[in-house]
Amino acid sequence: MKKLICTFLIVVAGFGVLHAQEYPVEILTGKVDVTMEHDLSGVKPEVVSAFLKMQEAAAAEGIELKVVSGFRNYQRQLEIWNDKYKKYRKEGLTPPQAVEKIIEYSTIPGTSRHHWGTDLDIIDEAPDEREKVLDPEKFEEGGPFYKMKLWMDEHAESYGFYLVYTNAPGRKGFHYEPWHYSYAPISVPMLKAYLAQDINEIVQTADLLGGQLLSESFLEQYKREQISDINKDLID
Ligand SMILES: [Zn+2]
Secondary structure, rough: HHHHHHHHHHHHHHHHHHHHOOHHHHHHOOOOOOOOOOOOOOOOHHHHHHHHHHHHHHOOOOOOEEEEEEOOOHHHHHHHHHHHHHHHHHOOOOHHHHHHHOOOOOOOOOOOHHHHEEEEEEEEEEOOOOOOOOOOHHHHOOOOOHHHHHHHHHHHHOOOOOEOOOOOOOOOOOOOOOOEEEEEHHHHHHHHHHHOHHHHOOOOOOOOOOHOOHHHHHHHHHHHHHHOOOOHHHHO
């Protein structure tokens, strides 16, 4: 029996090491160089092939799935954060208000699921809608992406893609994003590896506008809500 337990512990420890090797902190925080040649640059090959299959099936129903945001590295997320911070400050928000406003939809650099190459923001190109496409109302009845939304509700999960930021009542964290899908077979273990990291070490405030506001308690809450309060099917 003792030997059995011992073997079990070695196997479990082995998995831990595997996880750490498979998803090093550079990968989890987007600190990698990727040549951005097309929509799916930097997206993991397994995710690309699942997406292409789903795209083909949707096309047969007159829905043209298009990825508007796939992989995003740390530097790009830093630019998004700082641009939004400047914009909201210019509009008259106080520094804490600006930060709260940013984290309705955008992440602190180093904490985006788009760093992982597993998550895609998807719209339908068929209705020829080009402006402000990531608007939840456009996915509601009467909106240009409603047909896609219904199709995705029915089929996306069978290809491995799950909505991350659902409209489940009482869910905290990022607002409802009917466009943001995650490829569960890879993102579930990646989130697990991510949550094992110390968020205080991951978040580097030096280049971040408003970074001084991201205290330890702020980050604890951010980890609990923004990172962890997601679709229950995506968290172990
Ligand atoms: Zn997204």
